[in-house]
Structures are given as C-alpha cells and as structure tokens.
Amino acid sequence: MPTLTIYDAVGAALTEEMRRDHNVIAFGEGIATKRHELVDEFGALRIRNTPLAEGIIAGTAVGAAAMGLRPVVDLLFAPFLCYAMDELVNSAGKLRYLSGGQFSFPLVTLAMTGAGWGVGAQHNHNVEAWFVHSPGLKVVMPSTPADAKALLKTAIRDDNPVLFFLDIGLLYQPGEVPAGEHLLPLGQAAIVRDGRDVTLVSYGKTVHHCQQAADQLAGHGIAAEVIDLRSLKPLDEATILASVRKTGRLVVVHEANRLCGIGAEIAALVAEHAFADLKAPIVRLGGPDAPAAASYPLEQASVPSAEAIAEAARRLCST
Amino acid sequence: MTPKPPAKNPQQLLEQMLLIRAYEEAIVNGSAAGKMPGTCTSVGQEAAAVGVVNALAAEDLILTNHRSAGHLLARGADPGRLLAEVMGRRDGYCKGKSGSLHISAKELGVVLTSTIVGAELSMAPGVALAQSMLGRPGIVVCFFGDGAACEGSFHESLNLAALWNLPILYVCENNHWQAFVHRREAMSREHVADWAAGYGIPARTVDGNDVFAVLEAAQAAATQVRESGRPYLLETLTYRTRGHLEPDDQGYVDKAELATWLARDPIAAGRARLLADGLLSPAQAATMADKVASRIAVAQAFAEASPFPAADELTRDVYA
Numbered sequence: 001m002p003t004l005t006i007y008d009a010v011g012a013a014l015t016e017e018m019r020r021d022h023n024v025i026a027f028g029e030g031i032a033t034k035r036h037e038l039v040d041e042f043g044a045l046r047i048r049n050t051p052l053a054e055g056i057i058a059g060t061a062v063g064a065a066a067m068g069l070r071p072v073v074d075l076l077f078a079p080f081l082c083y084a085m086d087e088l089v090n091s092a093g094k095l096r097y098l099s100g101g102q103f104s105f106p107l108v109t110l111a112m113t114g115a116g117w118g119v120g121a122q123h124n125h126n127v128e129a130w131f132v133h134s135p136g137l138k139v140v141m142p143s144t145p146a147d148a149k150a151l152l153k154t155a156i157r158d159d160n161p162v163l164f165f166l167d168i169g170l171l172y173q174p175g176e177v178p179a180g181e182h183l184l185p186l187g188q189a190a191i192v193r194d195g196r197d198v199t200l201v202s203y204g205k206t207v208h209h210c211q212q213a214a215d216q217l218a219g220h221g222i223a224a225e226v227i228d229l230r231s232l233k234p235l236d237e238a239t240i241l242a243s244v245r246k247t248g249r250l251v252v253v254h255e256a257n258r259l260c261g262i263g264a265e266i267a268a269l270v271a272e273h274a275f276a277d278l279k280a281p282i283v284r285l286g287g288p289d290a291p292a293a294a295s296y297p298l299e300q301a302s303v304p305s306a307e308a309i310a311e312a313a314r315r316l317c318s319t
Numbered sequence: 320m321t322p323k324p325p326a327k328n329p330q331q332l333l334e335q336m337l338l339i340r341a342y343e344e345a346i347v348n349g350s351a352a353g354k355m356p357g358t359c360t361s362v363g364q365e366a367a368a369v370g371v372v373n374a375l376a377a378e379d380l381i382l383t384n385h386r387s388a389g390h391l392l393a394r395g396a397d398p399g400r401l402l403a404e405v406m407g408r409r410d411g412y413c414k415g416k417s418g419s420l421h422i423s424a425k426e427l428g429v430v431l432t433s434t435i436v437g438a439e440l441s442m443a444p445g446v447a448l449a450q451s452m453l454g455r456p457g458i459v460v461c462f463f464g465d466g467a468a469c470e471g472s473f474h475e476s477l478n479l480a481a482l483w484n485l486p487i488l489y490v491c492e493n494n495h496w497q498a499f500v501h502r503r504e505a506m507s508r509e510h511v512a513d514w515a516a517g518y519g520i521p522a523r524t525v526d527g528n529d530v531f532a533v534l535e536a537a538q539a540a541a542t543q544v545r546e547s548g549r550p551y552l553l554e555t556l557t558y559r560t561r562g563h564l565e566p567d568d569q570g571y572v573d574k575a576e577l578a579t580w581l582a583r584d585p586i587a588a589g590r591a592r593l594l595a596d597g598l599l600s601p602a603q604a605a606t607m608a609d610k611v612a613s614r615i616a617v618a619q620a621f622a623e624a625s626p627f628p629a630a631d632e633l634t635r636d637v638y639a
C-alpha cells in the first residue's frame with residue numbers, strides 16, 4: 001500500500017474527484033499556489049486562489065453549489081471559520097429547508113484545527129461542535145490518511161454542506177492508504193481496537209492517544225475498546241451504544257473544550273439509552289475552557305494525554 | 320413553469336406595479352386584522368422592481384432579500400402561492416417554510432433569497448460562477464438595499480466579481496432606510512454607485528420611481544453585462560413609503576421627506592404618463608384596477624384554503 005500524509009491524501013482525493021466529476025472545483029487562500037499540480041491538470045478556472053476574505057469564499061461556494069457546481073473551499077485555520085459562519089450556518093445550512101427543498105448545497109469546507117504547531121489560539125481552536133449544533137451541515141474529522149482520503153471523496157459526492165476538519169498535529173504524519181478507489185460512508189465509526197472492559201471514544205489526534213492508552217491498559221490486564229468516530233454528524237450512535245453495552249464503561253476523549261463539546265452529547269446519548277448497562281459513571285476528558293496557548297508545553301497540556309486516558313479508564317475499571 | 324416573458328408594453332408595466340401594490344396592501348390589511356404575519360413591504364419601490372425585472376431574459380437568475388414581493392411578482396410569480404407562503408401554508412412556493420422573508424422560486428429563476436442582510440451579495444458570485452463555468456447563458460441579478468451595501472459582503476462581492484469576470488448585475492434599491500436608521504446616518508457617501516468605481520465596475524444611478532427610466536437603464540446595464548461578461552452596478556433611487564416591518568407607525572420618519580416622496584408615487588406617475596401620452600384611457604385604467612383587485616381576491620381565497628403543513632414536515636428538507 002502506498003504511504004501518504006493527510007495533506008497528500010487530501011490532494012489525492014481532490015485529484016480523483018476532479019477527474020471523475022467536472023463540476024468539482026476548488027478555491028481558497030493559496031490553494032492554487034500550494035497545490036500547483038492541480039492547476040496543471042485541471043486548469044486555472046477549476047483551481048483558484050481567492051482574496052483573503054473567508055465570507056465571500058464561503059458565500060461563493062454556497063451560490064455555486066446551489067446552481068450545480070461542487071465546490072471545495074480551503075479556509076485554512078478553523079478560527080477563520082468565524083468569518084464564514086454566516087454563509088455556512090445561515091445560508092448553506094438553512095436555505096435548503098427554507099426553500100422547501102428546492103436547493104441542495106454540495107460543498108466541502110476544509111479547515112485545519114488543533115494543537116501541534118504552537119500557532120496560538122487565533123490559529124488553533126477546535127470549533128467542530130459549533131457546526132454539529134447547526135442544522136443542515138455535516139461534520140467530519142479523520143484521524144488517518146486513509147480515512148482522510150476516503151471520507152473526503154465521500155464528502156465531495158455528498159449533496160449536503162460538509163465541514164471537513166484536518167487535525168494540524170496529524171497533517172504530515174504518514175500512513176498507509178489503499179490504492180485505487182476507496183470510499184467510506186459518512187456516519188460510520190471505526191472500532192480501531194476490540195476490548196471488553198472499557199470503551200474509549202474519540203476522534204482526531206486523541207484517537208491515537210486512546211490507542212496508546214489501550215496499550216498501557218493491556219499491561220494492567222484491562223482490554224479497552226477504542227472507537228474513532230471519524231464523522232461527528234451524522235454520528236454513529238449504534239456503534240457507541242453497542243460497545244458500551246458490551247463493556248459497561250465509557251471514557252469520551254477529545255481535544256476541544258469539554259464544555260458543550262461532542263463528549264457531552266455522547267455522554268448524554270449513553271445515559272439515555274444504555275444507562276442500565278453502565279457499571280461505572282461516564283468520564284469525559286477534554287480541553288480546558290481556555291484559548292490555546294502558543295507555548296508548546298502549554299499547548300500540549302491542553303490535549304488529553306495517553307496517561308490521563310489510561311488513568312481514567314483504570315479508575316473506572318476498579319469501581 | 321418557466322419565467323413569464325417580460326411585459327411587452329407600458330400598460331403591462333403599470334399593471335405589474337398595481338399588482339404588487341394590491342398584493343402588499345392585502346397583506347397589510349390581513350396582518351392588521353390578525354389574519355397574517357407582518358411583512359417587509361416594498362410600497363413606493365414598485366418601479367424599481369418592475370423596471371429591472373422586465374429588462375431580463377427568461378434564462379437570467381435573480382437573487383433577492385426580505386423585500387422581495389415586487390421582484391417575484393414582476394417575474395411572474397403566482398400571488399396565490401406567494402400569499403400561501405406568507406401565511407405558512409402548504410401550497411406556498413417553499414411549502415410554508417420560508418414565510419415572507421426568504422421566498423425563492425427556482426422555477427422562476429428567483430434563486431437564493433436571503434434575509435440575512437448582505438448574504439445575497441455573498442452568494443451572487445457563486446451563482447454567476449456556475450452560470451459561466453457550466454456554459455449557461457443567463458446573467459445574474461442581485462437585488463439589495465443601501466443597508467446591505469454597508470456590509471462587508473458588498474465590498475467582497477464586488478471585488479471578487481470584478482476579479483473573476485462574473486456576469487452580475489448588482490441592483491441597489493436605495494430606499495433611504497436601513498430598518499430604523501436613515502441612510503445618511505449610516506453611509507459615508509450619498510450614492511452606493513460611487514463605491515463601484517473603486518472596483519473598476521461601471522455604475523449608474525437612476526430615478527427609481529420612474530418605471531420607464533429604470534427599464535431603459537436596466538436594459539442598457541443587462542446588455543453590457545451580457546456582452547462584457549462583467550459586473551455592473553445600477554442604483555435605483557427610491558423611498559420606502561411604509562414602515563420597515565408591518566405594523567410600523569413610522570414615528571421616526573421625517574414628515575416632509577416622506578411627503579416629498581409620496582408625491583412622487585411611482586404608480587401615480589406611471590399612470591399619469593400613460594394617460595398623457597394617450598396610451599391609456601381612464602376607462603382602461605379602471606378596468607386594469609378591477610382586474611388586479613380580482614386577481615388578489617382569488618389569490619387570497621386560494622391561500623386561505625390551503626392547509627397548513629403536516630407536523631411531519633418539520634424535519635423534512637433539512638438534508639438532501
């Protein structure tokens with residue numbers, strides 16, 4: 001299997017989808033410069049640089065999607081989505097419904113998120129829950145190059161607006177990517193490790209922290225099941241519930257602020273539907289209610305570590 | 320249904336303006352009687368809508384905002400389905416899910432109506448991009464107010480449309496009001512058209528209360544957009560003679576300014592011109608008024624007879 005980084009997997013997905021469908025176009029602040037091979041293959045009309053104006057980039061994508069194109073826009077860093085919030089939330093997310101279903105908005109918004117580069121809070125902010133909370137949008141956040149490629153291809157083919165978050169810390173880590181056409185449905189979590197004692201649910205870079213925690217737990221005789229959500233909306237509720245019904249214990253882990261984060265939703269889901277199967281309280285591990293610091297050790301301290309995850313799981317298993 | 324061909328003669332322009340006025344008056348009365356929600360009317364601005372829409376071809380696309388009744392009716396929308404939409408009924412253009420504020424009608428080429436002030440401007444480049452990349456002939460007309468022109472999206476939209484050579488006819492209906500703020504309190508210049516120069520976009524300001532002047536200016540502008548494939552900005556200078564959102568006592572409006580504009584009512588002016596030019600007789604004018612009144616009565620009966628959507632519509636059409 002070829003080895004790619006997530007950055008390259010995004011390029012590969014774009015290339016394949018642009019070859020497959022002439023209506024796929026891509027634009028953003030420097031995408032034509034950074035992915036020049038796409039300009040060479042598809043021309044300057046289908047891959048464009050834009051002004052540094054996230055609102056008009058997103059709004060243009062919304063209008064183009066409504067009229068039959070399938071735009072992918074690169075908005076660089078997740079905090080910049082604040083400038084595109086109106087177009088994504090109020091236009092892309094709502095105008096299908098408000099028009100009584102007359103329009104659909106097949107567009108993908110790429111944004112980098114999370115700790116890893118020490119770029120500080122105005123470039124590092126995990127805002128995915130904002131969009132999960134907004135009707136009409138779908139939200140994806142892969143943790144491996146293979147998933148990034150397969151999910152981006154599916155997102156481009158989806159007739160709804162998809163927010164596609166790329167974890168900065170994982171962007172240049174290589175991974176194996178199946179050759180040839182490989183697609184994954186949105187809304188299907190991966191069980192990346194089987195276990196019977198405790199369920200660790202996560203997405204993005206903390207999936208890898210959960211896997212390291214599971215290794216540590218194995219040394220203590222605890223078999224942790226690790227679930228990578230991959231897509232946050234639609235959310236694979238069935239896989240989460242089945243796992244918790246089996247293990248009776250749940251630790252939800254993400255890098256975004258714990259307050260009103262995805263973890264809160266998953267905890268509530270399990271409390272509503274699998275309360276009787278729980279052998280211990282649900283634990284949520286997330287970032288603090290604080291902007292991300294630029295200082296590398298502080299930035300890293302805001303992300304749940306493998307040790308913290310293992311410690312939480314051990315405590316649950318001892319009750 | 321495809322968009323109705325534009326009116327062919329001056330009498331039809333007058334009739335369209337009368338229809339818009341009568342439609343909005345029916346809503347004003349209905350909302351005063353508690354039968355309908357309040358709306359943002361375009362009373363006083365009918366000439367701007369009728370003049371521009373009649374300059375368009377069937378394949379052209381329209382984006383508009385919360386004050387859209389004139390644009391939709393001039394494009395041939397059925398007043399019954401519009402009223403049904405305003406009343407939240409099943410037979411409305413958007414199944415009752417839009418209400419009055421975001422009515423779009425794809426079949427009429429009226430796409431992407433948004434009530435977020437300025438959002439129509441942010442989406443217009445994308446619609447025009449699709450038209451040109453998919454090789455479709457129509458140009459894109461984007462109606463917006465002077466309030467929207469003060470949003471960043473106006474400037475971002477014009478800049479991108481100029482850079483990317485997008486066939487957009489921007490039409491600013493400068494009606495002097497931005498909800499409860501007079502435009503002189505909010506705009507650094509007298510005319511929105513002045514701002515186009517900064518982007519190298521040709522622009523013109525026209526008397527928005529003279530339907531014939533608007534039609535002529537819009538025809539010239541649309542032709543230029545069609546031939547150049549580039550944007551153009553037309554500013555129609557007019558006045559919102561009723562309040563922002565019904566009901567509205569307009570206590571904040573300068574009485575003398577309002578009186579000046581009421582004396583320049585576009586419908587009265589259009590009718591007087593046709594009578595003076597011998598293109599309309601008093602008897603024909605009366606017949607026209609009766610015809611419009613009966614159309615609205617039929618529309619109202621249709622809307623009132625239309626059922627409310629079933630509760631299971633609540634979560635339909637959220638996702639494609």
Ligand SMILES: Cc1ncc(C[n+]2csc(CCOP(=O)(O)OP(=O)(O)O)c2C)c(N)n1
Nearest residue numbers: 386434435436464465466467494496497498
């Ligand atoms: C982003 C946003 N801000 C504020 C409002 C509230 N609002 C609705 S209409 C309006 C006035 C808009 O003025 P203008 O663009 O001149 O259009 P007009 O109503 O005069 O036709 C305002 C402030 C809104 N709908 N959207």
